[in-house]
Amino acid sequence: MKINIYNTLTKKKEEFKSISEGKVCLYSCGPTVYYFAHIGNLRAYLFMDNLRRVLKYNGYELKHVMNITDVGHLVSDADEGEDKMMKAARLEHKDPFAIADFYKDAFIADMKKLNIYMPEIIARATEHIECMEEYVKQIIANGYTYETEDTIYFDTSKLDKYGLLSNKDVREDEVEARIDEDPNKKHHTDFALWIKAPENHLMKWDTFWGKCYPGWHLECSAMGHKYLGEEFDIHTGGVDHIPVHHENEIAQGKGFCGKTPAHYWMHVEFLQVNGGKMSKSLGNLYTLEDLKEKGYEPYVYRMFNFSSHYRKKINFTFEAMDAAKTALSRLREGYLKHLEGTENIDDEIIEKYKQKFLEAINDDLNMPVAMSIVWDVIKNPIKSKKLADLILNFDEVLGFNLKDYKLEKEELPDSLKELIEKRNTARANKEWAESDKIRDELISMGYTVKDSKEGTILKRNEL
Numbered sequence: 369m370k371i372n373i374y375n376t377l378t379k380k381k382e383e384f385k386s387i388s389e390g391k392v393c394l395y396s397c398g399p400t401v402y403y404f405a406h407i408g409n410l411r412a413y414l415f416m417d418n419l420r421r422v423l424k425y426n427g428y429e430l431k432h433v434m435n436i437t438d439v440g441h442l443v444s445d446a447d448e449g450e451d452k453m454m455k456a457a458r459l460e461h462k463d464p465f466a467i468a469d470f471y472k473d474a475f476i477a478d479m480k481k482l483n484i485y486m487p488e489i490i491a492r493a494t495e496h497i498e499c500m501e502e503y504v505k506q507i508i509a510n511g512y513t514y515e516t517e518d519t520i521y522f523d524t525s526k527l528d529k530y531g532l533l534s535n536k537d538v539r540e541d542e543v544e545a546r547i548d549e550d551p552n553k554k555h556h557t558d559f560a561l562w563i564k565a566p567e568n569h570l571m572k573w574d575t576f577w578g579k580c581y582p583g584w585h586l587e588c589s590a591m592g593h594k595y596l597g598e599e600f601d602i603h604t605g606g607v608d609h610i611p612v613h614h615e616n617e618i619a620q621g622k623g624f625c626g627k628t629p630a631h632y633w634m635h636v637e638f639l640q641v642n643g644g645k646m647s648k649s650l651g652n653l654y655t656l657e658d659l660k661e662k663g664y665e666p667y668v669y670r671m672f673n674f675s676s677h678y679r680k681k682i683n684f685t686f687e688a689m690d691a692a693k694t695a696l697s698r699l700r701e702g703y704l705k706h707l708e709g710t711e712n713i714d715d716e717i718i719e720k721y722k723q724k725f726l727e728a729i730n731d732d733l734n735m736p737v738a739m740s741i742v743w744d745v746i747k748n749p750i751k752s753k754k755l756a757d758l759i760l761n762f763d764e765v766l767g768f769n770l771k772d773y774k775l776e777k778e779e780l781p782d783s784l785k786e787l788i789e790k791r792n793t794a795r796a797n798k799e800w801a802e803s804d805k806i807r808d809e810l811i812s813m814g815y816t817v818k819d820s821k822e823g824t825i826l827k828r829n830e831l
């Protein structure tokens with residue numbers, strides 16, 4: 369079955385066709401490792417993982433590259449502001465390389481908690497300085513740069529068109545340009561490729577232009593070329609990358625070899641908190657650890673993200689997280705009910721479910737629709753091992769690791785035992801509304817509820 373995805377480059381949904389049959393070369397913009405990843409950052413990597421899983425579900429072999437930015441990323445996505453790594457090093461009184469190592473490890477740990485498959489190639493910027501240097505030399509040789517006293521700039525006016533993703537116009541943009549810090553910069557959209565390091569700059573390397581460090585847009589272009597070639601299939605990132613970072617990657621590709629690096633550009637929308645912006649100053653910038661302290665395991669956040677399409681803003685609230693928590697418990701409970709089921713179900717019904725699920729995920733990763741198919745399977749009154757196997761098949765895309773989920777009896781406090789006894793009595797008397805009410809109360813307390821021949825069984829959800 370064909371896969372349709374929205375391509376930011378063409379501004380439309382189109383059929384995906386890989387360069388090499390059966391294989392997808394994919395590049396994803398990775399983290400700048402100067403602090404812990406917050407849940408807004410993590411939405412981008414859950415989207416990345418979802419795309420990976422859908423492609424693999426469709427039988428594609430993947431070669432996926434993700435960068436780790438551990439040098440050269442300024443506070444602004446343009447060429448203004450302070451280097452994030454340097455700022456973190458100063459605030460924490462640590463070497464910037466130690467900062468990068470610590471937060472890189474923390475990021476990888478968060479990915480594991482969310483059951484995100486890591487790309488085949490993880491490329492750290494600091495390990496690819498020579499690669500970036502050679503890339504810059506070629507752009508210079510091709511005539512797309514100019515030098516100021518301390519910076520080699522990319523000259524965007526040399527391009528036939530700058531702003532392919534965001535429809536920018538260099539001349540129109542000049543009108544609104546503010547005074548730049550470097551008066552020798554020719555155009556507002558020009559950007560730094562190679563920067564001479566001041567004496568006190570900690571992250572610098574001996575290069576053809578003296579002691580320098582790279583502009584932060586450069587690493588993705590250079591490493592994408594190194595591992596995937598001049599052209600590859602898909603490039604992913606957040607919508608915030610569209611107007612500057614990804615425009616500059618395209619510009620660098622054009623300057624390097626005359627080609628746009630990726631055929632398809634896919635971007636995930638912002639996460640909002642209570643309908644507004646997420647920021648440290650507002651006190652609503654949450655990490656996975658923050659969510660854990662509030663009683664939400666990482667998989668709850670994964671479930672929450674499936675409530676909205678990746679190209680739509682998603683609004684984070686704790687009420688929404690409570691709903692996701694309940695949904696996750698019901699998914700696990702429903703899977704286990706089918707796993708222990710002894711009834712048979714027609715293979716034709718199984719195939720219809722599979723077809724509908726595949727249609728949903730192949731329609732630009734429409735996970736809300738895909739989840740509606742999953743709930744139809746969960747709610748099927750026929751309890752069959754075949755349906756449990758089907759749910760596990762869907763879980764190759766969902767990523768909840770259901771195959772390793774098991775319910776175990778545990779010693780419970782008297783208050784919970786009393787609720788279980790009331791629920792068992794309600795079920796015995798066929799008082800289903802009361803039974804469901806108590807079940808929902810138990811779920812809200814952080815338990816998965818399973819009905820067995822022995823009565824209600826609880827398992828505390830792991831955080």
